[in-house]
Amino acid sequence: MARFKKVYKSDPVRFFRHFLLGVFLVAFLVFIVIIPYRVSLILGSIIGKASMYLSKSNRKVALGNLITAFPEKNPSEIRGICRKAFSNLGMNLVEFGLLNFRSKKFWLKRVDIEGDEILKKHLGQGKGVVYLTAHIGNWELMGAYLSMTGHPISVVARELRDKFVNSILVYFRKKTGVHTIYRDGRANTKRMVKALRNARVLGILIDQDTKVGGTFVDFFGREAYTPTAVAQFGRLKETVIIPGFISRRKNGSHLITVMPPVEKSGNDKVQTQRHTGIIESFIRKNPSQWVWMHPRWKRKKGVKKKSGA
Numbered sequence: 001m002a003r004f005k006k007v008y009k010s011d012p013v014r015f016f017r018h019f020l021l022g023v024f025l026v027a028f029l030v031f032i033v034i035i036p037y038r039v040s041l042i043l044g045s046i047i048g049k050a051s052m053y054l055s056k057s058n059r060k061v062a063l064g065n066l067i068t069a070f071p072e073k074n075p076s077e078i079r080g081i082c083r084k085a086f087s088n089l090g091m092n093l094v095e096f097g098l099l100n101f102r103s104k105k106f107w108l109k110r111v112d113i114e115g116d117e118i119l120k121k122h123l124g125q126g127k128g129v130v131y132l133t134a135h136i137g138n139w140e141l142m143g144a145y146l147s148m149t150g151h152p153i154s155v156v157a158r159e160l161r162d163k164f165v166n167s168i169l170v171y172f173r174k175k176t177g178v179h180t181i182y183r184d185g186r187a188n189t190k191r192m193v194k195a196l197r198n199a200r201v202l203g204i205l206i207d208q209d210t211k212v213g214g215t216f217v218d219f220f221g222r223e224a225y226t227p228t229a230v231a232q233f234g235r236l237k238e239t240v241i242i243p244g245f246i247s248r249r250k251n252g253s254h255l256i257t258v259m260p261p262v263e264k265s266g267n268d269k270v271q272t273q274r275h276t277g278i279i280e281s282f283i284r285k286n287p288s289q290w291v292w293m294h295p296r297w298k299r300k301k302g303v304k305k306k307s308g309a
Contacts (some may be wrong), residue, residue, distance in 0.1 A: 005308055018164045028179045031221045032094055033101045038093045048090020049083055054142050062292040069220040084288030092138045100175045104148050115258030128196025128239040132230050134207035135280045135291045136161040138244035147177030155203040196239050204230050207279050209299050215274040225299040231271035234264055247286045
């Protein structure tokens, strides 16, 4: 809190911007809390679709990625997937906002899980679970659900540049029992190792090109720079790599799919390709629920990534 006061005192413009953002977020939360849940999802879908048309750059990236990933699909199909992908993000926003304003019973009725016995078995044996996942469906809801059902979970995330928005995100996760570990820094790496040694679930999303250690592997027929963190943590003793994803169903409910442990390899590139293949397979089954607006194939071999994501 002292750090925020110091920043705001030296930058009144930022304070005013955050004040307005705070007022908007409170008003938005109050509104979605008082209206019926299904109506709030419709609102979220509208917000998501509107953002597609308002953000030309994100729309361009999404359409370009889809055309490359699905050359067999016609323009109408590509646009349809794109609209649904933005719509899904809008609904994710609403659901994340509602996480702490609806009961545990409310969410348990709206989320089902297949393969939960896999997690229970390995956690029950005292093993740490490296949870291989991706930005598909409502991944934040998946983490909250696992916590609600008794699985101790930490997630690896990037600290956002906007400290105000970042603090809200971390706070909302914490309220649902999800512990956030920032991806950068040796101290945070030690926290990740500790989480696994304490037989926790450590959620790691490796489907984006981020400023971390990685390697180039095939993803939808193109080489994509991919984090190797799952492969590296998977080499620790008494750990198991378990893939898990969430998808949104037509009736508005969600399904979490937990898969059997991934066979381990001593080679990070081979292992990461194996993980990426699993992610791609799930995305192909649910193409309208992945974040196509992310510049997944931007980095090229031999070219260093500039500061950013």
